[in-house]
Amino acid sequence: MFIVEILDEVKRDYVQEVLKKGKRPEERGFFDYREIALKKGVLSSAEGSALARIGKTQVLAAVKIGVGTPFPDRPNEGIMSTSSELLPLASPYFEPGPPNENSIELARIVDRGIRSSETIDLESFYLEEGKVMSLFIDLYVLDHSGNLIDASALAAMAALLDVKMPRVEECKIIRTEHVGSLKLGEKVVACTFAKIGEAIVLDASVDEEAATDARITIATVPETVCAVQKSGRGALKVSEIDALIDKSLEKGKELRKLLV
Amino acid sequence: MKIVVPGESVGDAKNIPSTYVEGGKARATVVGLFDEQEGRLVSLQGTYNPRFDDVIIGVVEEVKFAGYTVDVNCAYKGFMSSRDCRKPLRLGDVIAAKVSSVDEVKNVNLIEAFVLFGGHIIDITPTKVPRLIGKKNSMIGMIVEATKSEIRVGKNGRVWIRGGDTSLAARAVFKIEAEAHVSGLTDRVQAFLKKEMANGSVAGIAELSERNDVEGARQ
Amino acid sequence: MGEKPKLIVNGVRTDGRKPGDLRSLKITAGFLHRADGSAYLEWGENKILAAVYGPRECVPRHDMNPYKACVRCRYVMAPFASLEEHGRSGPSRRSIELSKVIREVFENVVLSEQFPKTAIDVYIEVLQADGGTRCAGITAASVALANAGIPMKDLVSAVAVGKVDGELVLDCNKIEDNHGESDVPIAFAARNKDVLLFQMDGLLSKQELGKAFEMAEAASEYIHEVQVNALKEVYEKKKAEIEGENNGV
Structure with missing residues (x-):
C-alpha cells in the first residue's frame, strides 16, 4: 500500500519537528510510557492468559500446557514455543495469512527474553523418557497503536504469572484439576526505544514508529540484560546503547511493579 | 433527538438520507442521531463518501502524464487534471482541493488544488x-x-x-x-x-529535563 | 469426547439452565480503536472479537466488483480457544466454510451498492469457544458493522437450537453440542425475521424443526435488544460521563 509510505513521510517531518523542540506529539516525556493496564485471567480455556494495554495498543497472551516429545539434543527439557499473530483486525495494514517477518520477529524477541532469563525451569517439565510437558505462548495483537513488543512482553509475562498448572497423570493432562501456579524465576520485561533523527524516545506511538530510523528492544530481569534486538536501517552509538541499558533497568522496575 | 440503529423504524417519511423505505415504512441504515421534528438522520460513524463541491484534504500519491492521483482518505482515489493546476504538483504534496464531480462508478475529479506546506x-x-x-x-x-x-x-x-x-x-x-x-x-x-x-508550561519543563537526560547520556 | 453424560436432569441442563434459557450475553461495541468498527462479545463462556474495515480500496483487484462493495469475511478460531490441546493457528476447513456462510448473511443486509469497487472486511476471532461460536460471531460482527457506520438494512441476530436427551434446547454449550443429537444454528434479520443463515446436522422431525424456529425467533428478540443497547451505549456512555462532570459528580 503506497499511500501509507507517503503519509508516513508527512508524519515523519512533523514528528521530527516536534521532537526537535524537546516535545512529543502526545505531550509526554521522552522516557514516559503511555498509560499501562494489565488484566490477568481473561480466558478460562487457556492455563494462563492476560490482556496488556499500552495506550490504545492491546495484546492478548495465552499460555497452553501440553505433553510432547522433547528435542533430541535436550531430552531432559520441556518444550517452550512462542508465536504471534498480527491479526487483521488490529490494523488496516495487517493482512490475513501466515505470519510475516514482523510477526515472527516479535514472537522471537519475546521468546528470547523469557528463554534467556531462565525464568521457566524447563527441566522441571520432564515427565519420563521421551515425554515432557510443553508450553505454548500465543501472542494475539488485537489493536495496534505502536510498541507491540513491550505490550507483548508484558502480556506474556502476566499470562505466565497467571498459569494454573494442570494435574498430569501418567503423561496425560487433566485440565479440570489444578496443582498450583507455574514456578517462575525473575520477571522479564522489555523496553523498546525509537531513535528518530537525533532524539530517542521510549514507547513509540504509531506516528513515531513511522518516523523511526532505528529501534532497540532491551529485555531485562532485575540488574541483568537478557535479550536485545536492534532493528531498522538507522544506526546507534555504543554510548547511546550504554545509556539505554541503564534506562531499561530503571524502567524495568516500573514495569515489574505492574506484574503482580 | 434520539439514537437509532440500522433497521430501526423512523416513521414513514420518504427520501431522508441514510434511510430506506420498505412496506411504506422508513428505516435507518446507520447508527445515527434522528431528529424527529425535522425528520433528519445524521450518521455518527462511517468513512468518507465523496460529493460534489466538498473541499477535501488529500495527498498526491502518483504523478501521471495527464494529472495526479490523490489519496482523499476514502476507498476512492481523487484525480486532479494537470490542466486544472496552475503549477505542477509533486509526489507527497498535501493539498486542499474541491470535488468537481463524482460519477456513478465513483470516479472523483478534483479542482482548485492548493498546496499546504509543512504541518x-x-x-x-x-x-x-x-x-x-x-x-x-x-x-x-x-x-x-x-x-x-x-x-x-x-x-x-x-x-x-x-x-x-x-x-x-x-x-x-x-x-x-x-x-x-x-x-x-x-x-x-x-x-x-x-x-x-x-x-502547558509545566509539562514543557518536565519534558525538557527528560530531554537533557538523553543529551547527557549521549556524551 | 468420552462417554455421554446425562445432559438434562429433572428439566435442568448441565449449567443449570432450563431448556428455553439463553446463556448470559454481553456485548461491548467499539472495543478496538484502530478498526473502523468493532465489538467484543461474551456469551456464556464464548469470547469473541469482531472488527470491520471499510469500505476501503479493494485489494487484490480481482475481488473487485464494479457495481457494489465486495463483502469479505474471515472467521478464525484461536489455537488456545478450547479446553483441549493447543490447536493449529489459521483457518481450517471448518472455519473457511463458516466464513462463507457468514459472509452471505451480511451480503443480504449490507447496502453494498452504495460503494462500488470497494471492499468491506469482516474479521471474527474466536478467542474462547464453548459451543455456538458461529451464531455468536454473527451477532458480534453485526454490531461491528453498524459500529463502523456501514449502511445496512438491518441488524442480524443468531442463535442455535439443539436436541439433547431427546429434548429441544436453546443455545447449546460445548458439552451439549458434543453429545447432543442435533444442532440448528439460525440467523434472523431483526425487522422481519427473514432467515439469513440456517444449518442443521443430526436428525429432527419437521415438527421439531418448526419448534426450533419458534424458539430461535423468540430468543433473537432478546439478542437484538442486547445488540441495540451495545450500539447506543457507545454514545450514551460518553454523554453520561460529560453530564456527570457538569453536575460536579
Whole structure:
C-alpha cells in the first residue's frame, strides 16, 4: 500500500519537528510510557492468559500446557514455543495469512527474553523418557497503536504469572484439576526505544514508529540484560546503547511493579 | 433527538438520507442521531463518501502524464487534471482541493488544488466535520485563536495543522470528535483549551529535563 | 469426547439452565480503536472479537466488483480457544466454510451498492469457544458493522437450537453440542425475521424443526435488544460521563 509510505513521510517531518523542540506529539516525556493496564485471567480455556494495554495498543497472551516429545539434543527439557499473530483486525495494514517477518520477529524477541532469563525451569517439565510437558505462548495483537513488543512482553509475562498448572497423570493432562501456579524465576520485561533523527524516545506511538530510523528492544530481569534486538536501517552509538541499558533497568522496575 | 440503529423504524417519511423505505415504512441504515421534528438522520460513524463541491484534504500519491492521483482518505482515489493546476504538483504534496464531480462508478475529479506546506495531518470521523467547523466557523475559529495554529479541515475528515501549539490543537480536535453528539460542546471545548493552556508550561519543563537526560547520556 | 453424560436432569441442563434459557450475553461495541468498527462479545463462556474495515480500496483487484462493495469475511478460531490441546493457528476447513456462510448473511443486509469497487472486511476471532461460536460471531460482527457506520438494512441476530436427551434446547454449550443429537444454528434479520443463515446436522422431525424456529425467533428478540443497547451505549456512555462532570459528580 503506497499511500501509507507517503503519509508516513508527512508524519515523519512533523514528528521530527516536534521532537526537535524537546516535545512529543502526545505531550509526554521522552522516557514516559503511555498509560499501562494489565488484566490477568481473561480466558478460562487457556492455563494462563492476560490482556496488556499500552495506550490504545492491546495484546492478548495465552499460555497452553501440553505433553510432547522433547528435542533430541535436550531430552531432559520441556518444550517452550512462542508465536504471534498480527491479526487483521488490529490494523488496516495487517493482512490475513501466515505470519510475516514482523510477526515472527516479535514472537522471537519475546521468546528470547523469557528463554534467556531462565525464568521457566524447563527441566522441571520432564515427565519420563521421551515425554515432557510443553508450553505454548500465543501472542494475539488485537489493536495496534505502536510498541507491540513491550505490550507483548508484558502480556506474556502476566499470562505466565497467571498459569494454573494442570494435574498430569501418567503423561496425560487433566485440565479440570489444578496443582498450583507455574514456578517462575525473575520477571522479564522489555523496553523498546525509537531513535528518530537525533532524539530517542521510549514507547513509540504509531506516528513515531513511522518516523523511526532505528529501534532497540532491551529485555531485562532485575540488574541483568537478557535479550536485545536492534532493528531498522538507522544506526546507534555504543554510548547511546550504554545509556539505554541503564534506562531499561530503571524502567524495568516500573514495569515489574505492574506484574503482580 | 434520539439514537437509532440500522433497521430501526423512523416513521414513514420518504427520501431522508441514510434511510430506506420498505412496506411504506422508513428505516435507518446507520447508527445515527434522528431528529424527529425535522425528520433528519445524521450518521455518527462511517468513512468518507465523496460529493460534489466538498473541499477535501488529500495527498498526491502518483504523478501521471495527464494529472495526479490523490489519496482523499476514502476507498476512492481523487484525480486532479494537470490542466486544472496552475503549477505542477509533486509526489507527497498535501493539498486542499474541491470535488468537481463524482460519477456513478465513483470516479472523483478534483479542482482548485492548493498546496499546504509543512504541518501535520490527523484523521477524524468524517461525519463529525460539521461540528468541528461549527456555525460560521465558530468552533474551529476558537481553536485557532487559542493555539495560534493554522488549521484546515477537509470534508473527508482530514485535518491539517501547522504552527502554534499543534499538539493542543490536535487534542482539541480529537475531543470534539469524541463528544460531537453531546450538547454544550462549545463551552466544553472552550474550558478545555483554557485549562490546557494553563497547564502547558509545566509539562514543557518536565519534558525538557527528560530531554537533557538523553543529551547527557549521549556524551 | 468420552462417554455421554446425562445432559438434562429433572428439566435442568448441565449449567443449570432450563431448556428455553439463553446463556448470559454481553456485548461491548467499539472495543478496538484502530478498526473502523468493532465489538467484543461474551456469551456464556464464548469470547469473541469482531472488527470491520471499510469500505476501503479493494485489494487484490480481482475481488473487485464494479457495481457494489465486495463483502469479505474471515472467521478464525484461536489455537488456545478450547479446553483441549493447543490447536493449529489459521483457518481450517471448518472455519473457511463458516466464513462463507457468514459472509452471505451480511451480503443480504449490507447496502453494498452504495460503494462500488470497494471492499468491506469482516474479521471474527474466536478467542474462547464453548459451543455456538458461529451464531455468536454473527451477532458480534453485526454490531461491528453498524459500529463502523456501514449502511445496512438491518441488524442480524443468531442463535442455535439443539436436541439433547431427546429434548429441544436453546443455545447449546460445548458439552451439549458434543453429545447432543442435533444442532440448528439460525440467523434472523431483526425487522422481519427473514432467515439469513440456517444449518442443521443430526436428525429432527419437521415438527421439531418448526419448534426450533419458534424458539430461535423468540430468543433473537432478546439478542437484538442486547445488540441495540451495545450500539447506543457507545454514545450514551460518553454523554453520561460529560453530564456527570457538569453536575460536579
